Amino acid sequence: MIGAWATALLGVAACEAAAPTGAQIAAIGNGRAVPACTTCHGPSGAGNAALGSPRLAGLPAAYLEAQLQAFASGRRANAVMQPVARALSPRESEAVATFYSREADTAPAANVGIEPSTFNLGEQLANGGRWTQQLPACVQCHGRGGLGVGANFPPLTRQPSSYLQAQLHAWQSGMRDPGPMGLMAAIARRLSERDVQAVAAYFSAGAPIRADRPFSGVPNPPPDVGAVSPPGSRRIFSPPPESAIPHNEFGEVVRRGRDIFDEPARNASAYVGNRLRCSSCHLDSGRLANSSPMWAAYVAYPSYRAKNRHVNTFAERLQDCFTYSMNGKAPPLGDPVLVALESYAYWLATGAPIGPNLPGRGYPKPLRPAVPADYSRGQRVYGRSCALCHGGDGAGQDATDGSMAFPALWGDRSFNWGAGMGDIGNAAAFIQANMPLSQAGSLTDQDAWDVATFIDSHDRPQDPRFSGSVASTRAQFHDSPDSMYGRRVAGKVLGESSPAPGGRLSPKAAE
C-alpha cells in the first residue's frame, strides 16, 4: 500500500520545497540522507525478521519519536539508525512517527515451531515473571499479551525475535540507554541467554495464552536472597507450582480462582467497581512473600479483625476486598466467585502450617521514619519513582486493548476510602517492600512513608461505611494518624467530595 502511494507522491515531493510528509519519508526517504524506511522495516512497516528490524506500524508516535531522538543522540546505538535519525529534522521525525503510529498493524506472528520447554519458559517470564530475581512478568508493564502501554512500554507482541533479542542484549551490554528509571537495563541483566531467547520467541509468536497456562512454577525465594541469613531467620514457605494444579473438578475451581485473582474485572465483573486486580497488591498472583501472599492469609483465618470487631472467616475477609479495595459489591457467601478464590488460596497454601504467623505474611512494616512524613517530599518521590507507570494523575494506565495495566492509585477508578491501602502505614509497607516493580527495596523507609502520605492525600470513592458525615465516619472508622480521610489537604477536606462508593463496571470496561 505504501509502495503504490509512494509512486503517486514522488512527483509531488520533488516539485515542492515543503518538508516531506511521514508517508513520503517512509516510502522514499526525506530526499536527503534518509532512505525509505520500508527498505528495512518492510512495505507496511511490519518489520523484517531476517534483518532484525522491528515493526513500526501501530506503535505509539511518542515512543517512535523518542527512539529517533535516542538514535540521534547516541543513547541508542545502531549503525543504520543513528545516521538516519540524525538526518531527520525534528519535524520529519514527528511526521514519520505519526505516520507509522496510524498505520494498520499487519505484522504476522512468527510461524516457527518453538521447542515446548522454551515456550514454557518464555510464557512464564512473559506472563508470570520470576520473582526470585525481582523479575515481574513482562506483561505487567507491557500490557496483556504484550500489546503495549502508553508511550513508555511499547508493544512486544509480533516483534521479530531477532529484534527483541538484540534489544535485550543491547541493554545487557550497555549499548542501549537504560531507559526510564533504568528499568530495562536492570531487568535484562537478570536474564540468562536462554531466558532472552525464550521470551523473544514467545512474543514473536504473538504471545499466545493457553487456557491452562503450563507455568514452570518458579518457587518463592529462600529468605534473604543475596544476603546473609541472620541466625534464627525463618524459612519462607513456597507455594506449589501452577503446573501442580490437579486436572480434576477441584483443579478447575482452583484455576477459576486464579483467573479471577488475576483479572477480576473480566472474571468477576458483577462484584467489582474498578479495574484493579487482586494481583495489583498481592504480587505474582498472590504467591510472593511479603506482598500479602494468599498462602499466608489463608492459614491465618478465621481471625479476629479490629476493622469490624469480630472473628472473620477467610470468605468474609475476601468479601471485604470486593467492598473496599475493588470498590465493588461483596459476593454473597457461597457465591462461586468466593468459593473459587478461597479454593485458589487454599491450594496455594498446600503444605503450609495452619496459624497466623507464617513468615512472609502481609508486608514487612518499615520503620516509622524520624522525620514526619511529608506531602511535598512524597510528591517528589512519586514523580521520580511512580508516575512513569501510575501516571502523573494517579489514574493508572491501560494497555492498548483497554485492559488495565497499571492500577489507579487515587480518583474514582481506585480503591475506596475503606480499603486497607488507605492506611498510610499499610501503603508504606507495601510500597517499601514491593515498589517500584523490579526495584523493590530501593526506596528508603522515609521515601515510602512520604509517598504513601502523598498518595493517600488524594480523594477516592467514599467509604461504604459512610455514616452521614465525614467527621462521624472518621471518628468511627478512621480514628488513626495513618488515615487522611476527613483531613484538610490543599484547602479541601478529604472525603467531602468523594464519588459514591460501589462503582459498577460497564460491560465494555469489564473487558
Next chain:
Amino acid sequence: MIGAWATALLGVAACEAAAPTGAQIAAIGNGRAVPACTTCHGPSGAGNAALGSPRLAGLPAAYLEAQLQAFASGRRANAVMQPVARALSPRESEAVATFYSREADTAPAANVGIEPSTFNLGEQLANGGRWTQQLPACVQCHGRGGLGVGANFPPLTRQPSSYLQAQLHAWQSGMRDPGPMGLMAAIARRLSERDVQAVAAYFSAGAPIRADRPFSGVPNPPPDVGAVSPPGSRRIFSPPPESAIPHNEFGEVVRRGRDIFDEPARNASAYVGNRLRCSSCHLDSGRLANSSPMWAAYVAYPSYRAKNRHVNTFAERLQDCFTYSMNGKAPPLGDPVLVALESYAYWLATGAPIGPNLPGRGYPKPLRPAVPADYSRGQRVYGRSCALCHGGDGAGQDATDGSMAFPALWGDRSFNWGAGMGDIGNAAAFIQANMPLSQAGSLTDQDAWDVATFIDSHDRPQDPRFSGSVASTRAQFHDSPDSMYGRRVAGKVLGESSPAPGGRLSPKAAE
C-alpha cells in the same frame, strides 16, 4: 425423716408377720440378720464418707437391686454387704432398692479443698478422658455431670471419694465383678493411683463445670500406641491442648465452637433436629485421630465432594452435618454457629499442614470381609457389644437430667437417611476403629460390617433430598451396595415409612 418414720413404724412391723417395707428395712433392718441401712448409709441415704459408704438415695432401683444380687453372689466382695445381701429375700431387696430410688438425693458435695492440679486431672478424666489410653470421659457413659444413665451407669456425682476410690481399686484388683462387657475393670486398670484419687475427688466434689475448662490437654496418641510402628508409618498430628485456647476475642469464638461441638442441642438448638452431638461421631471433641478429627477435616477443605458434585468449602461441609447427621436445618453461611465451629476446627488444626491427606483423617477403612455382611450376625454383635449403651431399640439413652448420653442409632431421634453414617462402609469404618468406647479395635472387620449392616437396616428420618419416591431417591443418591435405603428388610421397604426429615427440638428437649 427416716428416723421419725422408723419409730412410728416399729410397732407396726413388730405386730405384723408381713415382709417389711423398704422404708422399714432402711430404718430398722428386716428384723432378721439385716441391720438398718441408715447405720452406714446415713439417715437419709446420703452415704458416709468416713465409712466409705455410698449414697443410695436417688439411685436407680434396678441398679441398687443388681448390686445387692452381686453382693449376695459374691461377685462384689464386701465384708459388711455380703452377709446383708444374703439375708435379704428377693422381695426385700426389691423393696429397699425401690425405697431408696425414690428418696430425695440430699447428699452434699464434698467440701474439702482439692489441690488445683489434682482437680484439673480429675476434671480432664471426667469430662475429656484420656484417649491415648482409650479412656473415654467418665461422663460419656455416666452422663453429664456424672448424674447417671439408666440402670447400668450409676451416678458418680457426690459419692464419697473414699467409696469411688474403693470401687476403682476393687476393679483393679479383681475384687469386683468386671461388670457389663468388662468395661469398668478394663478402664480402672488403665488408671494410675493419682488418676484414681483425682477422678474420685472430682466427682465427690459434685463434678463442677467451669466455663473455661482448664483441661490439661492430653495430646493425641503417637501412631500405633502399644504396637511396633511399621517402617514408614507417619506421625499423627497433635492438636494443641485446650488450655492453649487464647484468652481474647478469637479464643471466645473458639470456645463457643467447642461448646456447640460438644452440645449442639443445647448450644445450636435452632439448627438441630435430634440430640446427637458432633462429638458422637468425632470423638474426644473432634480431637481423636481416626475418628474423623476436625483438624484433619479442616485442612482438607475446600474439596470436591461426589455427594453434591461440586467443590465444598469447610463451611458448606459443616452445613451438611446439620442437614443430615443432625437431622436439622443448615445454618446459613456466615451464621455465628458456623463461624464458631469453623474457628474451633481451625484452632484444633494449629500447625497442621494444608492438604487432603493428613494421617488420621476420617476413619481407617476396614477390609471388606470375605463373607458378605449379614443382618442376623450383625444383630448378635449388636446385642453383645452395642445394646448396653445404645439400647436394644437403638434409641440411645439419656442421662438422669434428660440430656443425651448415648446417641440414637436409628429411629426418629437418629441421623436421617442422607447422613454419612447411613453408608454401611462408613459406619463399619467408624465402628471398627472406635467402638465400643474404651474397647476400640475389639470387633473384627466382619463384626463391624455385620453390625453396620444391622444398624443401617432400620428406618430413620427421610432423606432431605427425597425426590418424590423412594425408588427415584435411591437411584439419585443411594445407588450403592452400601446403602440400605429403598431396600426391603423384614417385609418393609426402608424409606417408605420414614418420618419427615428436619426435626426440630422442643425447648425442653434442647436442654
